[in-house]
Amino acid sequence: xxxxxxxxxxxxxxxxxxxxxxxxxxxxxxxxxxxxxxxxxxxxxxxxxxxxxxxxxxxxxxxxxxxxxxxxxxxxxxxxxxxxxxxxxxxxxxxxxxxxxxxxxxxxxxxxxxxxxxxxxxxxxxxxxxxxxxxxxxxxxxxxxxxxxxxxxxxxxxxxxxxxxxxxxxxxxxxxxxxxxxxxxxxxxxxxxxxxxxxxxxxxxxxxxxxxxxxxxxxxxxxxxxxxxxxxxxxxxxxxxxxxxxxxxxxxxxxxxxxxxxxxxxxxxxxxxxxxxxxxxxxxxxxxxxxxxxxxxxxxxxxxxxxxxxxxxxxxxxxxxxxxxxxxxxxxxxxxxxxxxxxxxxxxxxxxxxxxxxxxxxxxxxxxxxxxxxxxxxxxxxxxxxxxxxxxxxxxxxxxxxxxxxxxxxxxxxxxxxxxxxxxx
Amino acid sequence: xxxxxxxxxxxxxxxxxxxxxxxxxxxxxxxxxxxxxxxxxxxxxxxxxxxxxxxxxxxxxxxxxxxxxxxxxxxxxxxxxxxxxxxxxxxxxxxxxxxxxxxxxxxxxxxxxxxxxxxxxxxxxxxxxxxxxxxxxxxxxxxxxxxxxxxxxxxxxxxxxxxxxxxxxxxxxxxxxxxxxxxxxxxxxxxxxxxxxxxxxxxxxxxxxxxxxxxxxxxxxxxxxxxxxxxxxxxxxxxxxxxxxxxxxxxxxxxxxxxxxxxxxxxxxxxxxxxxxxxxxxxxxxxxxxxxxxxxxxx
Numbered sequence: 041x042x043x044x045x046x047x048x049x050x051x052x053x054x055x056x057x058x059x060x061x062x063x064x065x066x067x068x069x070x071x072x073x074x075x076x077x078x079x080x081x082x083x084x085x086x087x088x089x090x091x092x093x094x095x096x097x098x099x100x101x102x103x104x105x106x107x108x109x110x111x112x113x114x115x116x117x118x119x120x121x122x123x124x125x126x127x128x129x130x131x132x133x134x135x136x137x138x139x140x141x142x143x144x145x146x147x148x149x150x151x152x153x154x155x156x157x158x159x160x161x162x163x164x165x166x167x168x169x170x171x172x173x174x175x176x177x178x179x180x181x182x183x184x185x186x187x188x189x190x191x192x193x194x195x196x197x198x199x200x201x202x203x204x205x206x207x208x209x210x211x212x213x214x215x216x217x218x219x220x221x222x223x224x225x226x227x228x229x230x231x232x233x234x235x236x237x238x239x240x241x242x243x244x245x246x247x248x249x250x251x252x253x254x255x256x257x258x259x260x261x262x263x264x265x266x267x268x269x270x271x272x273x274x275x276x277x278x279x280x281x282x283x284x285x286x287x288x289x290x291x292x293x294x295x296x297x298x299x300x301x302x303x304x305x306x307x308x309x310x311x312x313x314x315x316x317x318x319x320x321x322x323x324x325x326x327x328x329x330x331x332x333x334x335x336x337x338x339x340x341x342x343x344x345x346x347x348x349x350x351x352x353x354x355x356x357x358x359x360x361x362x363x364x365x366x367x368x369x370x371x372x373x374x375x376x377x378x379x380x381x382x383x384x385x386x387x388x389x390x391x392x393x394x395x396x397x398x399x400x401x402x403x404x405x406x407x408x409x410x411x412x413x414x415x416x417x418x419x420x421x422x423x424x425x426x427x428x429x430x431x432x433x434x435x436x437x438x439x440x441x442x443x444x445x446x447x448x449x450x451x452x453x454x455x456x457x458x459x460x461x462x463x464x465x
Numbered sequence: 466x467x468x469x470x471x472x473x474x475x476x477x478x479x480x481x482x483x484x485x486x487x488x489x490x491x492x493x494x495x496x497x498x499x500x501x502x503x504x505x506x507x508x509x510x511x512x513x514x515x516x517x518x519x520x521x522x523x524x525x526x527x528x529x530x531x532x533x534x535x536x537x538x539x540x541x542x543x544x545x546x547x548x549x550x551x552x553x554x555x556x557x558x559x560x561x562x563x564x565x566x567x568x569x570x571x572x573x574x575x576x577x578x579x580x581x582x583x584x585x586x587x588x589x590x591x592x593x594x595x596x597x598x599x600x601x602x603x604x605x606x607x608x609x610x611x612x613x614x615x616x617x618x619x620x621x622x623x624x625x626x627x628x629x630x631x632x633x634x635x636x637x638x639x640x641x642x643x644x645x646x647x648x649x650x651x652x653x654x655x656x657x658x659x660x661x662x663x664x665x666x667x668x669x670x671x672x673x674x675x676x677x678x679x680x681x682x683x684x685x686x687x688x689x690x691x692x693x694x695x696x697x698x699x700x701x702x703x704x705x706x707x708x709x710x711x712x713x714x715x716x717x718x719x720x721x722x723x724x725x726x727x728x729x730x731x732x733x734x735x736x737x738x739x740x741x742x743x744x745x746x747x748x749x750x751x752x753x754x755x756x757x758x759x760x761x762x763x764x
């Protein structure tokens with residue numbers, strides 16, 4: 041393939057990608073997920089507080105996460121995300137603020153594991169009426185999963201401390217054949233039937249558990265012994281009107297910035313300026329396309345810091361254009377033909393831009409890796425933008441400048457602010 | 466063969482005086498006024514009221530005082546709203562206050578937001594921010610050392626320190642709050658400003674290959690002149706979007722924008738006024754270039 045064909049092919053591929061991007065991200069409002077600071081909602085970070093006796097281990101965090109999940113489930117909120125943050129924190133995000141107060145109250149309460157009487161249970165609806173609290177979770181010292189050697193069923197083994205063992209013996213002795221309930225934060229986790237009086241502080245719960253259910257019940261039982269408490273580290277509640285207002289301002293600022301840059305480029309670089317409009321449009325299309333693709337997989341939500349990152353990359357993308365144009369003009373001034381100036385100049389300019397983009401990329405990457413909180417959204421959009429800028433430079437802008445140098449520029453050099461680079465001069 | 470050129474390096478004394486003045490003023494204002502840190506670093510609550518037509522600042526202050534919010538600072542914003550800061554660091558209490566105040570002012574909570582940071586969390590955020598800063602500086606140093614030479618990276622980091630000091634001084638001077646957003650923006654814009662420096666260095670290196678016909682300083686000045694048009698233009702185009710963000714972006718985005726704008730301006734200046742003169746002075750001490758200086762006379 042000769043170079044001319046390769047340039048045309050490269051431009052065609054980029055155009056197709058940009059068109060695909062439009063198809064992917066339009067309409068924007070639906071295709072790009074909005075973060076809580078834009079759509080409104082409650083975002084809370086809970087941190088486990090360590091005491092000298094009990095370090096915050098992974099196991100402790102598993103239990104803590106389950107407690108949190110349990111509390112949030114009880115609110116009946118939809119689209120809740122619960123994520124571990126670092127080694128000792130949990131991030132909970134609830135869209136909408138209708139039940140924010142309730143959510144905060146629930147999240148702020150201390151986990152309560154109880155063993156309670158069952159007054160009645162409806163076998164068809166499964167509805168259970170709870171009675172008196174018989175025992176609280178703090179008497180449980182350990183829980184484990186085992187297999188019954190005779191029936192091969194999965195069981196959950198519970199160990200009580202001495203106080204719990206005595207109480208448990210009394211409770212089970214008085215309720216043989218009756219149901220009791222294991223309740224966490226008011227949710228019934230399991231309602232086994234007592235088979236026998238159990239002494240010695242060891243008891244087994246069986247009931248056709250799947251491994252998953254058994255693990256969950258084990259964790260529930262262990263929460264009774266959760267040695268750490270969860271505290272609010274951060275809580276952000278954003279009203280939906282305010283969020284949308286911020287979004288409007290951000291989009292307006294981004295468009296105004298883009299418009300100014302476009303005008304400046306056209307005024308200063310004339311023909312090349314107009315050519316860079318296309319480059320910037322393609323850059324923008326690909327950028328939004330990637331963001332909506334990531335949204336699709338649930339890997340991206342646009343936050344306000346994310347918008348700041350996008351706005352910054354608009355300027356950086358314009359920089360790359362300027363570098364190429366300036367270098368081209370300089371090579372022509374230095375006596376090269378348009379054609380060889382375009383080839384040579386764009387290659388050098390890409391080398392320079394690459395260095396610059398990579399240095400900024402490294403800063404953003406460090407920020408993304410080490411920082412906590414919303415600023416990571418800024419780092420993420422910045423990194424994506426820089427990557428697209430590099431691709432755009434190599435596959436679009438370079439091809440365009442070379443093609444222009446071979447076709448239009450020799451005919452109307454004044455339009456591109458150059459002279460004297462005709463091949464026969 | 467050279468077009469009319471500006472003698473940047475001949476004016477290095479001017480730059481030196483300017484930079485020293487800026488750094489002294491910056492340190493002075495840092496000492497005298499100190500930095501105001503956002504609640505993210507020390508714990509506390511910020512409540513934003515975006516639309517509050519017909520509600521006066523005294524009414525807002527009164528409502529918060531009635532709700533029992535400690536350590537109040539109330540500020541009005543451009544769009545007719547308010548930002549209220551309080552030292553309350555318990556999320557539950559802060560949200561109760563938020564609801565109570567919006568109720569008593571007759572506003573919908575839809576137009577507000579409340580953010581509360583616990584006291585311990587601030588330490589976490591500060592540590593993470595410092596870690597990110599250190600990691601970024603080290604990574605940039607390594608990159609430039611590997612890609613170019615260690616002298617460039619030492620000069621680049623020195624320039625970075627110069628820029629950061631002045632930016633912090635500006636924050637102290639205008640009393641703007643330093644938030645995690647500020648640090649994120651500064652960190653990246655410092656990386657980006659290095660870019661200006663790198664572009665110049667890139668060109669100096671290119672021109673210094675097989676240099677026999679002029680001194681290093683003359684060549685470096687010529688290099689600066691070669692890239693000045695693009696330096697000015699890229700600075701203008703990169704500052705335009707953040708400037709729009711500063712004017713129209715609202716509170717959170719303005720936070721980023723201010724740091725970005727200040728950083729870009731300083732970065733553009735320091736690559737010409739600080740990094741290049743320093744680097745040139747250092748290179749002139751190399752035997753190869755000292756010989757050239759002898760031959761053509763001191764620059």
